[in-house]
Amino acid sequence: MTRELTCIGCPMGCELTVEVENGLAVSVSGNTCKIGENYARTEISAPVRTVTTTALTADGVPVPVKTVGNIPKEKIFEVVGQIKRTTVALPVKLGDIILEDAAGTGVAVAATKSVGS
Amino acid sequence: MREFDLVIIGGGPAGMAAAIAAKKQGIDDLVIFERGDELGGILNQCIHNGFGLHTFKEELTGPEYAERYSDQVKELGIPYELGTMVLDMTEDKQISIISRSRGAETVKAKAVVLAMGCRERPRGALGIAGFRPQGVYTAGTAQKLVNCEGVIPGKEVVILGSGDIGLIMARRMTLEGAKVRAVVELMPYSSGLKRNIVQCLDDYGIPLMLSHTVIDIKGKRRLEGVWVAAVDEKNTPIKGTEEYFPCDTLLLSCGLIPENELSKSAGIELSPLTSGPTVDESLETNIEGVFACGNVLHVHDLVDFVSEEAVRAGENAAEYIKGKPSSTGVPVAVKPADGVRYTVPSRLYAESAADSVHIRFRVTGVFKNSAIVVSCGERELFRKRGRIFVPSEMQDIIIKKDKLSELDGDIEVRIEEAAK
The missing domain is CATH 3.50.50.60 (FAD/NAD(P)-binding domain)
Incomplete structure (x- = not known):
């Protein structure tokens, strides 16, 4: 089976053609760098994404956060939900860990901005 | 009246990068005026990732990208005034500002970098x-x-x-x-x-x-x-x-429109194609000592290109302050032709240009397997093939100065479509 993907690894957005056998990518073409090949392989077998959202302080001030690495795509809403239920205490520094393990993915969530220092 | 060597209008990615570049060139008497209550401009609300791949070789969120620059601004001791709105600017670089802390004030600058960004339609x-x-x-x-x-x-x-x-x-x-x-x-x-x-x-x-x-x-x-x-x-x-x-x-x-009310009041010529100032290859506007960079000049899709452009504006402003004469010789026009919507710069002083010249532009439609061609009359100055050119991606080409000697007419940038 052949699948067409658009690489999300950088703003170029290479159009990838992937040959898939038994749920795995066996060959990738159309990519212009290694990122595209890796993206295609993961996207076919187990797609992942980095999640960015905001966590709130007790006063409702949003603090931007991100997952420190990719999480499984199907866990996005669970991760965002857990971040929403987490209250951030100020001050926070960029890189401070807000959550050690987001929704059992093993991936931490960190502040992406210094707030209230 | 306070006087500065360099006033930078706007503390977003363009303003910060320009300030840092000028400071590193030895300009100490400078200031950033920012109307918001923090540095970083629009990046502060762009909490998604995807910024900085060119500049830092990693994917950052907007606030992270901003903080790398605002940290540098602070470490280098570059003065910045927040909550400060620039209301007016004149041709002789008198700048009227207003803030809660200082009230209404007019300051004077030797050089100005316009970095006001853009606005949504x-x-x-x-x-x-x-x-x-x-x-x-x-x-x-x-x-x-x-x-x-x-x-x-x-x-x-x-x-x-x-x-x-x-x-x-x-x-x-x-x-x-x-x-x-x-x-x-x-x-x-x-x-x-x-x-x-x-x-x-x-x-x-x-x-x-x-x-x-x-x-x-x-x-x-x-x-x-x-x-x-x-x-x-x-x-x-x-x-x-x-x-x-x-x-x-x-x-x-x-769509986004460069925010040029101040440029207009200062008598800066604007391009109907970009809605930003017309500039030469040093990013200088038609007013000597006034430079423009970032989204106030033309709308970018990647902040990395904003920062890079702003560094050039900051460095060129520093050179100007240190007494380097402005562009010399007779400029040639840089014009968009087939498949090209606009070019920045829109005029070029080949004689006083740096060793390499950036030309940035957007295409008018989707072009597959085509080539970017820059020519002066019959003479071809630059050619680059590409798999696909789309309007959403700004193109950035660099032409070596030696290709630009003895230009005898306007320069045209066009897209040459593959034979169908």
Whole structure:
């Protein structure tokens, strides 16, 4: 089976053609760098994404956060939900860990901005 | 009257990078005027990732990218004044500012870097029929509400325009629990990056309706819904294709316009193609010692290119302050030709140019397997083939100075399409 993907690894957005056998990518073409090949392989077998959202302080001030690495795509809403239920205490520094393990993915969530220092 | 060697108007990515570059060139008597209450400009509300791949070889979020620069501004001891609105600027570089802390004041500068950024095209400029209910926002306003104020503007959303901010907000509103019914785009292609269509729309099953537009807005006090229709090749709605989408929120992501009120009052010549100042290869405007960079000059898609451009503006401003004469010789015009919408710069002083000259531009449509060609009359100065050129990606080409000797006419930048 052949699948067409658009690489999300950088703003170029290479159009990838992937040959898939038994749920795995066996060959990738159309990519212009290694990122595209890796993206295609993961996207076919187990797609992942980095999640960015905001966590709130007790006063409702949003603090931007991100997952420190990719999480499984199907866990996005669970991760965002857990971040929403987490209250951030100020001050926070960029890189401070807000959550050690987001929704059992093993991936931490960190502040992406210094707030209230 | 306070006097500065260099005044930088705007503390976003362009202003910060220009200030840092000028400071590193030995300009100590400088200041950044920023109207917001923190440095970083629009990056503060762009909490998604994808910034900095060129500059830092890693993917950062907007606030992270901003903080790398604001940290440098602070470490280098570059003065910046927040909550400071620049109201007016004159041709002789007198700048009127107002702030809570200092009141109204006029300062004078030897050189100025314009780094005011851009503004979203509002509803009034789009000519959509219907009432004027609550619930219609530009995508960037909604982004600020959600990401900086912690306020979610609505529950059921239609987005008009597929610019990157609209795509990013489609995902953002979805993650905040809203239902995004559709992204409606007038053109037959998206004006946003392809990666954003994948990771912001496809990932969440949000339909992208190309060659469609919003033809009517329903609801008197609060938005109740919008009528969407397909358009023909002249962008006229096609009868019989109308579809009604109930929604309480309409976000507009229909283009960005450089913010040049100050430039106008200073008598700076603006380009009708970019809505930004016309500049030469050193990014100097028609007023000596006034430079422009970033989105106030032309709208960029990548902040990395803004920072790089701003470094050049900051360095050139520093050279000017140190007494290097402005561009010398006779300029040639740099003109967009087939398939090219605009060029920055729009004039070039080959004699005084740096060793290499950047020409940045956007294409007018989608071109596959084509070539960028820069020529002066019959003489070809530059050629580069590419698999695909799209309007959503700014092109950046670099021409070596030795190619630019003895130019005898205007320079044209065009796209040469592959033989069909």
